[in-house]
Amino acid sequence: MTGEQTTSAANPRTSPVLDVRGVVKTFGDQPVLRGIDLTVDKHEVVVLIGASGSGKSTLLKTINLLEQVDDGQIMLGDTDITDPSANTDKVRARIGVVFQHYNLFPHMNVLDNVTLAARKVFGTPRAQAEARGLELLARIGLGDKAKEFPDRLSGGQQQRVAIARAIATDPELLLLDEITSALDPQLVGEVLDMVGELKRAGSTIVMATHEMSFARRVADRVVYLKDGVIIESGTPEEIFERPQRAETREFLARLRDPFAP
Numbered sequence: 191m192t193g194e195q196t197t198s199a200a201n202p203r204t205s206p207v208l209d210v211r212g213v214v215k216t217f218g219d220q221p222v223l224r225g226i227d228l229t230v231d232k233h234e235v236v237v238l239i240g241a242s243g244s245g246k247s248t249l250l251k252t253i254n255l256l257e258q259v260d261d262g263q264i265m266l267g268d269t270d271i272t273d274p275s276a277n278t279d280k281v282r283a284r285i286g287v288v289f290q291h292y293n294l295f296p297h298m299n300v301l302d303n304v305t306l307a308a309r310k311v312f313g314t315p316r317a318q319a320e321a322r323g324l325e326l327l328a329r330i331g332l333g334d335k336a337k338e339f340p341d342r343l344s345g346g347q348q349q350r351v352a353i354a355r356a357i358a359t360d361p362e363l364l365l366l367d368e369i370t371s372a373l374d375p376q377l378v379g380e381v382l383d384m385v386g387e388l389k390r391a392g393s394t395i396v397m398a399t400h401e402m403s404f405a406r407r408v409a410d411r412v413v414y415l416k417d418g419v420i421i422e423s424g425t426p427e428e429i430f431e432r433p434q435r436a437e438t439r440e441f442l443a444r445l446r447d448p449f450a451p
């Protein structure tokens with residue numbers, strides 16, 4: 191028996207980092223999430239795939255409380271974050287988020303961007319926050335950019351800073367929404383490599399992406415969403431090599447050949 195098996199036998203399953211239960215979201219009369227169930231364990235990397243408009247971003251937004259659910263429940267650890275009494279700021283402080291468009295504050299230098307949440311939300315003393323920020327920037331190869339303003343960085347560098355900012359407060363969960371789709375193709379690799387490093391470092395991640403090769407490489411679990419419903423989820427091998435559902439097979443075939451019937 192391996193050490194890992196002994197540990198898990200001794201410690202029965204701990205509660206998941208994220209537990210999405212029956213989440214429903216409608217915009218006007220358009221149902222966008224139609225009963226989503228999704229559990230994410232610590233250190234797990236879950237990748238959401240699906241056609242444009244299938245509800246991937248909306249799902250991430252409900253988890254970050256940028257959108258309210260119409261029905262269902264979302265647990266972050268032991269906190270029901272969909273309970274009206276949940277403190278939005280406290281919930282958001284536990285979740286790191288990076289969106290498609292690197293939304294760094296343009297009037298702040300890179301280090302101030304990375305350390306802002308630690309200083310303002312967590313009250314970490316500036317010297318301590320900056321030491322951690324500089325360490326993070328050095329780790330991602332941008333140590334020499336600490337005092338630069340965002341507009342002096344390439345899109346890929348800005349997005350890497352946005353990721354550094356999201357992890358600077360050691361969030362329990364990281365949400366990444368199409369973080370490479372606004373980038374020039376030659377800048378995509380450096381950002382995706384950074385996500386690979388976060389995975390190796392043990393982050394818990396839910397990400398939406400159209401980069402299937404990346405989903406295949408980095409995901410522990412791939413979740414295929416269609417019209418607000420999870421059609422199928424499984425390991426990258428299960429989804430990409432042996433999809434069980436006809437809808438998944440059709441989606442993947444269309445990616446390979448957009449003119450497929």
Ligand SMILES: Nc1ncnc2c1ncn2[C@@H]1O[C@H](COP(=O)(O)OP(=O)(O)OP(=O)(O)O)[C@@H](O)[C@H]1O
Pocket residue numbers: 217222240241242243244245246247248249368398
């Ligand atoms: N605030 C909103 N008001 C009205 N409709 C919305 C709103 N946000 C999203 N939608 C609609 O909800 C549906 C799902 O959108 P969503 O952005 O979640 O899809 P997605 O899978 O992330 O797409 P993409 O891959 O293009 O980012 C779309 O039809 C979209 O137009």
